[in-house]
Each structure stands twice: as structure tokens, then as C-alpha cells.
Amino acid sequence: MENGIQRVLIPTQQLQDRIGQLAAEVSKDYAGKKPVFIGVLKGVLMFMGDFVQQVTEPCEIDMMRISSYCGTGSKGSVDLVMDISTDIRGRHVVILEDVFDTGRSLSYVCDYLLEKEPASLKIVTLLDKPEKRLPEVTLKADYVGFTIPNEFVVGYGMDYNEFYRNLPYIGILSPEVYQ
Ligand code: IMP
Numbered sequence: 139m140e141n142g143i144q145r146v147l148i149p150t151q152q153l154q155d156r157i158g159q160l161a162a163e164v165s166k167d168y169a170g171k172k173p174v175f176i177g178v179l180k181g182v183l184m185f186m187g188d189f190v191q192q193v194t195e196p197c198e199i200d201m202m203r204i205s206s207y208c209g210t211g212s213k214g215s216v217d218l219v220m221d222i223s224t225d226i227r228g229r230h231v232v233i234l235e236d237v238f239d240t241g242r243s244l245s246y247v248c249d250y251l252l253e254k255e256p257a258s259l260k261i262v263t264l265l266d267k268p269e270k271r272l273p274e275v276t277l278k279a280d281y282v283g284f285t286i287p288n289e290f291v292v293g294y295g296m297d298y299n300e301f302y303r304n305l306p307y308i309g310i311l312s313p314e315v316y317q
């Protein structure tokens with residue numbers, strides 16, 4: 139196993155199977171709606187690629203990048219680093235996110251996109267860590283790949299200080315790495 143990984147939480151095949159199910163469900167719900175999928179970089183990279191390939195409806199994709207995280211803890215504020223280039227007014231928008239943790243990032247992204255007056259706005263998150271949610275965050279994800287315990291995970295796009303994103307599975311980081 140990769141250095142610093144305590145154990146595999148979600149192996150590659152289980153990720154692919156679940157993403158196929160999510161894409162089928164979303165394709166059915168958005169039939170004829172020409173959705174715009176907006177991925178939140180960088181963590182969503184792998185998930186977005188695998189997910190959109192299995193969407194069977196005509197759709198557009200765009201990305202935005204925010205910075206909200208430092209090491210293994212949320213830094214408390216969110217900045218927009220890269221904006222979308224699609225005009226989403228009147229469009230059915232679906233946000234793609236890697237992990238819904240404290241909820242700061244998704245709250246920021248939703249508020250930001252809602253100002254652009256989409257016809258609808260929903261959230262697909264690969265991972266949900268409900269134990270970490272801030273009490274003031276009432277937002278819910280509409281589609282969740284896996285609900286996971288409050289552990290710091292890496293791989294499949296997710297990082298610790300920018301490393302580990304390239305792993306094809308999701309693993310739990312050994313606490314020695316960040317202590
Ligand atoms: P939130 O704003 O606290 O919900 O954080 C969401 C963002 O923090 C995610 O989009 C991830 O990029 C990052 N994040 C949260 N938990 C983890 C984790 O366990 N591993 C790696 N990144 C994480």
C-alpha cells in the first residue's frame with residue numbers, strides 16, 4: 139500500500155459501481171433538461187470525469203475552483219479562485235463535489251451560483267461526512283455516493299497538502315502523516 143495510507147476505505151471497483159448508479163439516477167431525473175454539471179476543483183477531478191462519462195443525457199460541463207482547506211482542517215473562509223464560463227441563467231445546474239464536510243464550501247458555491255439565477259440547483263457529492271457539518275449549515279446534498287465516518291480521506295482526487303490525489307482508491311490517511 140501507498141506510504142501513509144492506513145487502510146483502503148473505498149476500493150476502485152466499489153467507487154466505479156456506485157458512480158455508475160449515481161449517473162444513471164441523475165440521467166433519469168434530468169431527462170430532456172440539458173443539465174449543466176459544475177465541478178468544484180480540484181478534489182472533484184476524478185469523480186467528475188468518471189461520472190459524466192456515464193451520463194446518458196445531453197449535458198454541458200464546467201468547473202469552478204475555490205480554496206477553503208489547509209492541511210486536514212477547514213480554514214474557515216472560502217475564496218473563489220476560478221469562475222465558471224457558462225451562462226447558467228435559466229439552466230438546470232448540478233454541482234459535483236468530492237466531499238461534503240463542514241459544509242462551508244458547498245454553502246459558498248450554492249449562494250454564489252444562485253445569484254446567477256439558474257432554473258434549478260442540486261448537489262451531487264461523492265462522499266458525505268455528516269458528523270463534521272457545522273450547525274448553521276442546513277444545506278442537504280441531493281445525491282450522495284457514500285456516507286463516511288469522520289476520518290480524513292485521500293485519493294481519487296482528494297489530497298493532503300496536494301499529495302495523494304493520484305491514488306485510484308479512497309484511503310484513510312495515517313494520523314502520523316499530519317500529527
Ligand atoms: P467543507 O467546506 O468543510 O465542507 O470542505 C469541503 C472541501 O474540503 C472538500 O471539497 C474537500 O476538497 C476538502 N475536504 C474535506 N474533507 C476532506 C478529507 O477528508 N480529505 C481531503 N479533503 C477533504
Ligand code: MG
Nearest residue numbers: 178181236237
Ligand atoms: Mg471539493
